[in-house]
Amino acid sequence: MSDAYERLGEFIDSLTIVDTHEHLPGHESRRPAHLDVLGEWLTHYFSRDLISAGLDEARLARVCDPQVPLAERWQSVEPYWRAAASTGYGRALALSAQALYGIERIGADTIEELNRRFVAARARGDHYRFVLKEKSRIRVSLLDADLGADRAFFVSVIRLDGLICPTHRRELLAAQRRLNTPVHSIRDWKRAMELELEQALAKGAVAVKCGLAYQRSLRFDKVTEAEAEVGFNELFSDLNAPDWRSGIKTTKAFQDHMMHHLLAVCEQRGLTVQFHTGLQEGNGNVIYDANPVLLTNLFLEYGGVSFDLFHMGYPYTMELSNLAKNFPNVFIDMCWGHIISPEAARRALAEWLDAVPANKISAFGGDYCFVDGVYGHQELARRNVSRTLANKVNDGDFDLDRAREIAQWVFVDNPCRLFKL
Numbered sequence: 555m556s557d558a559y560e561r562l563g564e565f566i567d568s569l570t571i572v573d574t575h576e577h578l579p580g581h582e583s584r585r586p587a588h589l590d591v592l593g594e595w596l597t598h599y600f601s602r603d604l605i606s607a608g609l610d611e612a613r614l615a616r617v618c619d620p621q622v623p624l625a626e627r628w629q630s631v632e633p634y635w636r637a638a639a640s641t642g643y644g645r646a647l648a649l650s651a652q653a654l655y656g657i658e659r660i661g662a663d664t665i666e667e668l669n670r671r672f673v674a675a676r677a678r679g680d681h682y683r684f685v686l687k688e689k690s691r692i693r694v695s696l697l698d699a700d701l702g703a704d705r706a707f708f709v710s711v712i713r714l715d716g717l718i719c720p721t722h723r724r725e726l727l728a729a730q731r732r733l734n735t736p737v738h739s740i741r742d743w744k745r746a747m748e749l750e751l752e753q754a755l756a757k758g759a760v761a762v763k764c765g766l767a768y769q770r771s772l773r774f775d776k777v778t779e780a781e782a783e784v785g786f787n788e789l790f791s792d793l794n795a796p797d798w799r800s801g802i803k804t805t806k807a808f809q810d811h812m813m814h815h816l817l818a819v820c821e822q823r824g825l826t827v828q829f830h831t832g833l834q835e836g837n838g839n840v841i842y843d844a845n846p847v848l849l850t851n852l853f854l855e856y857g858g859v860s861f862d863l864f865h866m867g868y869p870y871t872m873e874l875s876n877l878a879k880n881f882p883n884v885f886i887d888m889c890w891g892h893i894i895s896p897e898a899a900r901r902a903l904a905e906w907l908d909a910v911p912a913n914k915i916s917a918f919g920g921d922y923c924f925v926d927g928v929y930g931h932q933e934l935a936r937r938n939v940s941r942t943l944a945n946k947v948n949d950g951d952f953d954l955d956r957a958r959e960i961a962q963w964v965f966v967d968n969p970c971r972l973f974k975l
């Protein structure tokens with residue numbers, strides 16, 4: 555272990571960092587009380603590696619079922635757990651087990667004790683403060699789509715995806731009620747979007763988030779209002795249909811037009827918009843829909859919007875490098891990245907630091923639905939940034955002072971500036 559690595563590690567461990575992206579329950583009291591450690595920890599991420607390793611969905615459901623004896627569930631999941639244990643997801647959970655519960659190795663002989671400690675900690679309460687503040691040293695986390703979240707830990711980010719891609723006329727009726735505004739034309743619908751945004755900002759939202767890469771391509775063409783309205787009007791074509799009737803798919807032209815409207819409104823307000831790009835959670839997704847280069851026309855047109863591009867664009871990390879180098883309004887966000895692949899995160903960061911100004915990278919966002927995972931992720935993030943910067947120092951690219959400055963920027967100053975924290 556090099557001297558530079560140790561000294562940088564010490565400095566980075568001393569930082570109270572900004573977390574650009576989470577999906578945690580907005581209040582600790584809303585954690586699911588019926589789940590045990592396997593149920594909560596396999597909500598997402600590592601469970602997908604288990605599926606990838608060969609576990610089938612029906613057995614995964616049984617592994618997460620607290621009614622089935624824990625030892626029996628562990629036995630059925632163990633071969634897949636061992637197969638995936640050294641992925642970023644697996645290592646994050648191992649780090650959390652060690653630091654939060656004092657369990658050195660998750661296995662048949664420790665799973666019962668891990669669960670006892672997990673359940674006891676949840677019953678004690680104060681677990682958000684313990685994990686996020688005491689152990690993870692996080693100043694604040696940006697929370698996806700929860701405007702009423704606990705302000706001791708979170709600031710909110712608003713999602714307007716439902717107004718760009720409504721999937722059922724019920725959503726249109728709900729928006730009318732929620733915003734107390736009638737909707738009969740696409741102009742009314744755009745007004746509803748503006749109202750929703752205004753209300754969110756008044757409640758303290760610091761940015762807008764777009765997760766539409768899960769549903770469609772990130773290419774949003776320039777479309778006239780007239781063309782878009784044809785698609786919008788289809789929402790009214792089944793007004794007489796029963797409520798349980800299956801959803802509708804709005805036209806791409808309508809969705810494209812609404813995205814451009816949203817960005818025009820965000821530009822007026824000088825807002826940052828977070829975009830999901832790259833890897834999608836789950837198994838069997840369409841990765842080419844999420845390539846960040848598809849957003850290029852939006853970067854060109856909306857120069858007044860800051861685009862915070864998520865997940866290192868993985869696997870399009872070099873494309874993201876090109877975009878962030880080229881466009882003053884494109885920023886790199888490593889949220890989710892250090893657990894998708896710790897090695898890819900280090901390699902990408904090393905390359906970005908050679909190509910992209912260091913004021914454009916945010917190094918950490920936990921992106922977890924359960925709080926324990928955040929600890930393991932921030933630990934991997936701190937180690938990854940230490941290792942990458944130490945290599946640069948050892949290679950003679952810059953000195954230790956510059957490395958410390960960059961660490962301070964990517965973990966704290968850059969996200970603070972981007973989200974006006």
Ligand SMILES: [Zn+2]
Pocket residue numbers: 575576577698921
């Ligand atoms: Zn997310």
